[in-house]
Amino acid sequence: MAKRNSKALGTAPISKLLIQQAVPASIGILVMSLNMIVDTIFVGRWIGPLAISAITVVIPVTFFIAAIGLAVGIGGGSVLSRALGAGDNDKALKVFGNQITLTFFTSGILAILGLVFQDYLIEFFGAGESFKDLALTYYNIVLYGIVMLAMCMMGNNVIRAEGKPKFAMYAMMLPAIGNIFMDWILIRVFDMGMEGAAWATFISYAICFAFIFWFFAVKSELRLKWSSFSLQRNIVREINALSFVTLSRQGVIAVLTILLNNVLIHYGDDLDVAVYGIISRMLMFALFPVIGVNQGFLPIAGYNYGAKQFERVRESINTSIKYSGGLAVLIFALIMAFPTEIVTVFIGSSDNIDAQTLANNTEILKRTPNALRWVFAATPIIVVQLIGASYFQAIGKAVPALLLSLTKQGFFLIPLILILPTYLGVFGVWISFPIADVLATVVTGYFLNAAVKKMRATT
Secondary structure (H helix, E strand, O other): OOOOHHHHHHOOOHHHHHHHHHHHHHHHHHHHHHHHHHHHHHHHHHOOHHHHHHHHHHHHHHHHHHHHHHHHHHHHHHHHHHHHHOOOHHHHHHHHHHHHHHHHHHHHHHHHHHHHOHHHHHHHOOOOOOOHHHHHHHHHHHHHHHHHHHHHHHHHHHHHHOOOHHHHHHHHHHHHHHHHHHHHHHHHHOOOHHHHHHHHHHHHHHHHHHHHHHHHHHOOOOOOOHHHHOOOHHHHHHHHHHHHHHHHHHHHHHHHHHHHHHHHHHHOOHHHHHHHHHHHHHHHHHOHHHHHHHHHHHHHHHHHHHOOOHHHHHHHHHHHHHHHHHHHHHHHHHHHHOHHHHHHOOOOOOOOOOHHHHHHHHHHHHHHHHHHHHHOOOHHHHHHHHHHHHHHHHOOOHHHHHHHHOHHHHHHHHHHHHHHHHHHOHHHHHHHHHHHHHHHHHHHHHHHHHHHHHHHHOO
16 A cells, blocks of 8 residues: 555644645535536526526436445444454445445446436426426436446545545536536537537536546555455445445435425426525535535544544534534624525626517516525534534434435424425425424434434543
8 A cells, every 4th residue: 555644634633634634625615616607607508597497406316326326435434433443444445446336337227217217207207398308408418427426425525534625626626617518518609509518518427437536546645456346245345335325315315305395386387496496506615614514524533433432523513613604603694694696606697689588587586585595594503513413424324314305304304395385385395494404403403413422431
């Protein structure tokens, strides 16, 4: 193996480590979410608002397949971090090799099934007749590159588990920049419409995959042998136990998206799906520093727990909550102050567009700002829920990690979205978000506090 850069996770000051881990992760997420934002802006301005609805329907289908890589990456990354912390290099190699095999074959099978049943899936995820053809155009092209995206999501988390966050940042930045550039070329210059948006996304996947492959061939401390790729039952079981947490969360998000799209169309119309499309992009974009701190926290907690340095684990929890909490308050203030200005960025100007598109843009501008405020209303407190769920995943406690990861979307948000719109219409959808955030934070805070007290008693 190459030089053990991962050892710094167990020796450097926690605040310094968290900044070193979180800043590159935040920058990477920022660029990646900017990519999603710009992609939505280009599509909304150059194709039309219904194209935003189309992408909103397609992304959950494709992302659920790619989430196989995310799940195996995060779950296996926890096992790998603890193996490195315990000095078990052979196990770390076997874990990584098994992650590659699991990700490639599972995402490949799901991609084939996704293509075979594309018409059914698009309708099931809430595509309305007015934008179904646009959705299928985007879906058909993007799905051919989905295995590359799955491998990238897996590899990115392994890079971070090695303690090399800058390279993980590059792995997110390069394809995002490439996608923005290709969007402009293919949609604006060559006027390829939805096909252009889809091919730009496909090319971004290929760029990411090429960089990930180069990193593990040249820079990684994990030097694999052919025997590393052979699946081993005990390792697969350990990876899957923790991967199931992330995969379940993504599965619940997919179910939530199906529900949201159908509820919005039932109680509203196709433009309400576009409203949620804008809000969902903002959820990813606005919270990038909070998510970055959370991702930076994972390898630090996992490594030090594996090394039995429990005081450092507790310090990493407190520091992460403090840093991400301050950032969440700032994000909350900006969203509350400038919702209209934010929404205006996503819709086209009144020049050179037909009357129907102009009417759609005006209606979206009317509906979205208040919806955006409600969805972000509980932002200052969500950091406890994020860090709490991640802590149990980092230390290998699969069951509490799974349950806490599902509290917001699965246990609270989905039931609320089924109940409240019956009485409040579309407004019931938006108000469900802050209620679910508060309830999930209370539950997670209780279990995190109990776990910290128990860990303190062992030292």
